[in-house]
Amino acid sequence: MTQACVTIQMTPESKPAIPSWMGEAAAFAQVLTHTGILKTIQDQVRFARARFGRYEVIDFVAVLIGYVVSGEPTLLAFYERLAPWAEPFMALFGRNQLPHRSTLSRFLAALDQSTVEALRVLFQKDLLARKPFPSPGGLLDRTGKQWLVIDVDGTRQAARQRALPQTDALPAPHRRFDQVCAPGYQGRKRGEVVRTRTVILQAHTHQLLGTFGGPGNGDYRGDLRRATGVISTYTTQFGLAPISILVRLDGLYGDAAPLLDVLSADLAVIARSRAYHLLDLEIVKPRLVGAPDQLSTHPESGMTRTLYDCPAVPLTPTGPNVRLVVATHSIADSAPTVGIERNGTVYELFVSTLPSPAFTASDVLDLYLHRGSFETVLADEDDEQGSDRWYSHTPCGQEFAQILAQWVWNIRLELGQQLSGAALCATEFAPAREDEPASPVAPGRLDLPAPSSGYGPPQWARPSFTHGFPGSAFTLQPDGTLRCPANHPLYLQEQRPERNGSVRVLYAARIGHCRSCPLRAQCQESSTTIKPRRVSAVL
Numbered sequence: 001m002t003q004a005c006v007t008i009q010m011t012p013e014s015k016p017a018i019p020s021w022m023g024e025a026a027a028f029a030q031v032l033t034h035t036g037i038l039k040t041i042q043d044q045v046r047f048a049r050a051r052f053g054r055y056e057v058i059d060f061v062a063v064l065i066g067y068v069v070s071g072e073p074t075l076l077a078f079y080e081r082l083a084p085w086a087e088p089f090m091a092l093f094g095r096n097q098l099p100h101r102s103t104l105s106r107f108l109a110a111l112d113q114s115t116v117e118a119l120r121v122l123f124q125k126d127l128l129a130r131k132p133f134p135s136p137g138g139l140l141d142r143t144g145k146q147w148l149v150i151d152v153d154g155t156r157q158a159a160r161q162r163a164l165p166q167t168d169a170l171p172a173p174h175r176r177f178d179q180v181c182a183p184g185y186q187g188r189k190r191g192e193v194v195r196t197r198t199v200i201l202q203a204h205t206h207q208l209l210g211t212f213g214g215p216g217n218g219d220y221r222g223d224l225r226r227a228t229g230v231i232s233t234y235t236t237q238f239g240l241a242p243i244s245i246l247v248r249l250d251g252l253y254g255d256a257a258p259l260l261d262v263l264s265a266d267l268a269v270i271a272r273s274r275a276y277h278l279l280d281l282e283i284v285k286p287r288l289v290g291a292p293d294q295l296s297t298h299p300e301s302g303m304t305r306t307l308y309d310c311p312a313v314p315l316t317p318t319g320p321n322v323r324l325v326v327a328t329h330s331i332a333d334s335a336p337t338v339g340i341e342r343n344g345t346v347y348e349l350f351v352s353t354l355p356s357p358a359f360t361a362s363d364v365l366d367l368y369l370h371r372g373s374f375e376t377v378l379a380d381e382d383d384e385q386g387s388d389r390w391y392s393h394t395p396c397g398q399e400f401a402q403i404l405a406q407w408v409w410n411i412r413l414e415l416g417q418q419l420s421g422a423a424l425c426a427t428e429f430a431p432a433r434e435d436e437p438a439s440p441v442a443p444g445r446l447d448l449p450a451p452s453s454g455y456g457p458p459q460w461a462r463p464s465f466t467h468g469f470p471g472s473a474f475t476l477q478p479d480g481t482l483r484c485p486a487n488h489p490l491y492l493q494e495q496r497p498e499r500n501g502s503v504r505v506l507y508a509a510r511i512g513h514c515r516s517c518p519l520r521a522q523c524q525e526s527s528t529t530i531k532p533r534r535v536s537a538v539l
Contacts, residue, residue: 021069025089038093041061044118045115045118045122047111047112059097059098064104066082068387069408075104075391079101086098105392108391108397108400111400115400119403123210127207127209132413132418133205133417138204142357142359148245148246149246150201150234150246151199152198152200152227152248152250153250154220156186157194157195157197158194159192159390161191161193179215182194195213195214196213196218197218206377206413208409213399228262242267246354251338253271254275260316268353268354270352270364272348272350273349275315278313279342281314284313289512291481291489292491294307294309295362296361302496304494305348307325307365308325308327309324309325311323323351323354323364325352325361326349328346331344331530352364384409385405388402459538468524471536473485474490477489486519493508494506502538504538505536506536511532513532514532
């Protein structure tokens with residue numbers, strides 16, 4: 001193979017290369033100048049403070065925008081790459097001198113809340129004035145009605161701090177993160193203190209509608225109220241009915257008080273609830289001992305959940321009524337990280353105001369679990385812009401920079417849309433099923449799936465070494481359940497493919513039936529086990 005000729009030239013003068021992100025920074029500067037955003041920020045976001053020399057707010061805004069666009073890991077790395085091109089870079093924004101890095105830090109540390117709110121107001125106005133997409137997108141339910149999904153969730157950034165000696169002879173330690181961070185829930189992040197940032201995302205266009213941050217776990221209920229106001233304004237601007245806006249919330253907001261704040265704004269909601277006392281309500285307990293409404297198998301994890309749909313459950317003793325979907329599955333080897341475990345069964349609660357049959361119980365679960373797409377957007381934001389990194393050690397400075405980061409994200413989406421011009425896709429569920437004639441079987445029954453071509457009759461599990469009842473002792477019923485020798489039902493729990501191409505079908509009883517059963521010693525290996533009897537068959 002012939003090697004290509006390589007010529008190396010050496011010169012005593014330093015000739016740094018133009019940063020790869022300088023072209024994108026120039027495009028952003030052109031857009032911001034042409035649309036008048038820079039001029040508006042310069043006129044309406046004011047902050048008077050000494051020791052800034054001749055610099056104005058717009059100088060620091062230009063530096064922060066360049067820092068976000070660059071994707072450099074630290075402010076020091078950004079200044080080192082920008083230093084040879086400082087004058088041309090500032091000229092892109094109509095300025096003539098680059099503020100020093102320490103001057104930028106002093107500016108962010110000295111910002112007050114009024115300046116941050118002035119920038120936030122301009123961000124919201126620009127978001128509503130610009131319509132980069134032909135339509136805001138949407139979700140079509142089984143009746144053809146369109147919904148707009150908006151995610152509200154918190155993202156956390158943890159800070160690691162060096163351990164310091166604390167004795168009576170030493171003064172109290174002073175930490176740089178004392179103002180911007182506090183102890184709180186860290187999730188998978190490593191550190192001693194944390195800051196929570198509530199983010200609002202339009203799920204169809206991936207536009208960021210707002211950010212509200214706070215030390216520690218933040219004021220999640222206060223941030224949710226502010227987010228509700230932003231969503232209502234966005235809804236009014238696009239001429240949409242508030243009831244057609246579906247707000248998707250994390251379990252952090254799964255108590256009654258935050259949900260009431262959203263419902264008071266006439267917005268639809270879907271959330272994971274942590275109000276497990278709802279399981280003890282008289283309107284819910286009969287549903288849990290009856291036949292389930294549906295089965296749902298997650299396409300990636302393979303977890304199968306049994307779903308019970310309760311259409312009208314009081315959220316508080318005085319109302320309002322909401323729809324409660326209870327998802328159950330057998331307990332694994334370890335304690336569940338989500339849900340509550342009772343008698344060997346894990347219960348997960350999902351609260352919504354979505355109507356039926358427009359959304360089945362399985363639709364409600366799938367729609368909530370689709371929140372995973374929100375995590376990918378936040379991950380993309382971190383990879384491209386690092387919005388959760390530390391810009392300042394003061395709350396106002398950190399919030400100011402993160403608002404600008406969201407502004408850059410939305411403009412990037414707009415520029416990409418103008419280049420590609422792809423239309424938004426609408427998610428459409430299958431049409432609602434027509435009402436079938438009443439039958440003597442319970443309406444929520446589960447049918448055993450008919451074996452596909454090539455499968456023989458079911459092969460039931462043989463007796464175990466304890467000589468318990470074999471699988472053939474459990475008779476198949478017309479409603480798709482099994483009936484044990486003690487005349488208790490076993491419900492379909494899981495269907496999984498085997499290596500030889502067959503399908504294993506797993507049934508399970510209720511632990512409440514097994515615990516008091518007089519035949520338990522003949523049926524289960526141990527009378528003290530917390531797990532119900534299971535039976536499997538191979539198709």
